[in-house]
Amino acid sequence: MSNHQNVPKATLQRYPVYLKALRKLQHLGISRIMSRELSEFVDVEPTTIRRDFSFLGSLGKQGYGYDVGSLIEIFDAHLGGAFQxxxxxxxxxxxxxxxxxxxxxxxxxxxxxxxxxxxxxxxxxxxxxxxxxxxxxxxxxxxxxxxxxxxxxxxxxxxxxxxxxxxxxxxxxxxxxxxxxxxxxxxxxxxxxxxxxxxxxxxxxxx
Amino acid sequence: MSNHQNVPKATLQRYPVYLKALRKLQHLGISRIMSRELSEFVDVEPTTIRRDFSFLGSLGKQGYGYDVGSLIEIFDAHLGGAFQxxxxxxxxxxxxxxxxxxxxxxxxxxxxxxxxxxxxxxxxxxxxxxxxxxxxxxxxxxxxxxxxxxxxxxxxxxxxxxxxxxxxxxxxxxxxxxxxxxxxxxxxxxxxxxxxxxxxxxxxxxx
DNA sequence: GCCCTAATGATAACATATTCACAAGTATTT
DNA sequence: AAATACTTGTGAATATGTTATCATTAGGGC
Structure with missing residues (x-):
């Protein structure tokens, strides 16, 4: 598993918020999202969102945004969704x-x-x-x-x-x-x- | 009431922790405490404690420490203990x-x-x-x-x-x-x- | 296949928070 | 009463966290 040690505390506290929002978006049938859109949803600056995500890898595609499903999988893997x-x-x-x-x-x-x-x-x-x-x-x-x-x-x-x-x-x-x-x-x-x-x-x- | 607007967020989150610890100390019969002792109790650096306290005034005495009872009164006044x-x-x-x-x-x-x-x-x-x-x-x-x-x-x-x-x-x-x-x-x-x-x-x- | 648009991710600037270091001053000892 | 020991409160230094800027690169239209 990737090295979590250096994820800022503040960032860690936002991960569950992102996951919750992403699940809601998926439920609404949205499968693709940009940091700017997500920003309005969770009330965090787009640039902060991108930086937060970047600790877990290059999750998005330039000019495109993020795939909601993949993001959920990744967050789940790190936050216990998959660990039961x-x-x-x-x-x-x-x-x-x-x-x-x-x-x-x-x-x-x-x-x-x-x-x-x-x-x-x-x-x-x-x-x-x-x-x-x-x-x-x-x-x-x-x-x-x-x-x-x-x-x-x-x-x-x-x-x-x-x-x-x-x-x-x-x-x-x-x-x-x-x-x-x-x-x-x-x-x-x-x-x-x-x-x-x-x-x-x-x-x-x-x- | 003093100007609370400029108390850092991080500090505010520690106030209830201090109050709780002080209540416990008082219960144990301790009526005087130094930032260094309190530090071990609440796991916050002494200097951070002193700075946190300083936003509410000069609560301690140099070469002596803080009076537990007075501190509780002051925190109570700010955190709702007296406001019912x-x-x-x-x-x-x-x-x-x-x-x-x-x-x-x-x-x-x-x-x-x-x-x-x-x-x-x-x-x-x-x-x-x-x-x-x-x-x-x-x-x-x-x-x-x-x-x-x-x-x-x-x-x-x-x-x-x-x-x-x-x-x-x-x-x-x-x-x-x-x-x-x-x-x-x-x-x-x-x-x-x-x-x-x-x-x-x-x-x-x-x- | 090439251009244009657009959003990421990284670097740099900025802001917030913590810690260091010490002057100022109180209590205790001599 | 003077000297000593010790702790506060704060300005400066550092560390952590956030935001602005921009080069880079993916995708859509022609």
Whole structure:
């Protein structure tokens, strides 16, 4: 696989946006697109789009533009569409269950293989995803699973350490605590409170 | 209120992280902190922390550090802790209800005043938050409400336009569609799929 | 097959963000 | 009370990210 190390952070954050837009365009029957058109769609400058794409190779043709289908294939290959990631949910409370009942996971980045909770008997969800006890983490962890979605509300750091010790490399963090991970493990925070705080700050600036 | 306009975007995104860390420190009984110590806690360079803080004034003392309590007060004042924001949830499906059952809202940024849905009778949640029909948006919108949390899955753009027309200035967007808003309105996207895609990309880079 | 048009991809200019380095000043020690 | 140790806040330097410009090359028309 090509060398991803040097893709700018900012660029990486736009890749999923591009992929989403391209899927929508394909759905609309559009099979060819120019950076200028795509620009209006995703609200990113055409030249930024071209530079972002260029990190993954020469994807377009001069004087022509980009082929939507090929782009989707390429982004899929890099962003997990083709890898069928096995994901786990850690914490089967309200939020954990809401995520399990989400039906948009499959064939996008992968599937939720199972969930873990202190209480193993918190089963019963629309997609019959098994819920195991935290103590069974090591034995029940799916082969090759690298990414965990964290929706617990206590023993957070302790649980994170446990996840890291069994080889988890990426965590989508819904807890409200600040967690610490060793180098080589990435955390993406989802904190609605933080987002609202940012909104409040920005909104106040306009007063 | 001081001039927020020129706080860098990157800095703004770190403010909630600092506030969260400071709260934890206070909880641990620590009342004084230096940028170097805080650095290890939040994984941001000390000098970046100092610069970030400096946009809000001279908050520290040379040769001493920062007072945790004062910092929390100041961040609270800027990030909504003191403003008691009135929030609304738009969309009372699985996710909307999960957010309503969250008990961490109050006394952090504000409270969820009410929710709206096409189906007004999707009531019944742990905190007795009323759910109104979308058609009642204008009359039931709380006084001074500026921020909406969007958890619907259809008629997305149409609903956004409606929200903007009644004066909403900030949207936390849980939908998976790309929405468009006029200038002066800010959107914060929460997309778990995108986050996993970013994680997959980064994790692949290390293989 | 040749010209013309048009869009990419790369290089260079610019803008934003981070880090270095140090003056200024507070607390603590002697 | 003076000296020392230490940390802030900021101007300058660096690094990262974005936008403008343009040579290059693919495709469509003649």
């Amino acid at each position: 990631e096995k994901l786990i949910i850690v914490g089967a409370g309200n939020l954990g269950r809401a995520l399990m009942n989400y039906n948009r996971w499959n064939h996008v980045v992968g599937e939720i293989a199972c969930a873990f909770d202190i209480n193993a008997d918190k089963s019963g969800n629309a997609y019959e995803i098994p819920v195991y006890a935290m103590s069974q983490l090591k034995e029940k962890l799916p082969e090759g699973c690298r990414i965990a979605i964290l929706t617990i509300s206590s023993n957070v750091q302790e649980t994170v350490d446990q996840l890291v010790s069994v080889g988890i490399k990426g965590i989508v963090d819904f807890t409200h605590e600040h967690i610490q991970v060793p180098k080589g493990v990435t955390v993406k925070e989802v904190d609605v409170v933080s987002m609202i705080q940012e909104l409040v700050f920005e909104t106040n600036a306009l007063k | 924001e009135k929030l609304i949830i738009v969309g009372a499906g699985n996710l909307g209800r999960a957010l309503m059952n969250y008990n961490r809202w109050n006394h952090v940024v504000g409270e969820i005043a009410c929710a709206f849905d096409i189906n007004a009778d999707k009531s019944g949640n742990a905190y007795e938050i009323p759910v109104y029909a979308m058609s009642q948006l204008k009359e039931k919108l709380p006084e001074g409400c500026r921020i909406a949390i969007l958890t619907i899955s259809s008629n997305v753009q149409e609903t956004v336009d409606q929200l903007v027309s009644v004066g909403i200035k900030g949207i936390v967007d849980f939908t998976h569609e790309h929405i468009q808003v006029p200038k002066g309105v800010t959107v914060k996207e929460v997309d778990v799929v995108s986050m996993i895609q970013e994680l997959v990309f980064e994790t692949n880079a290390l293989k």
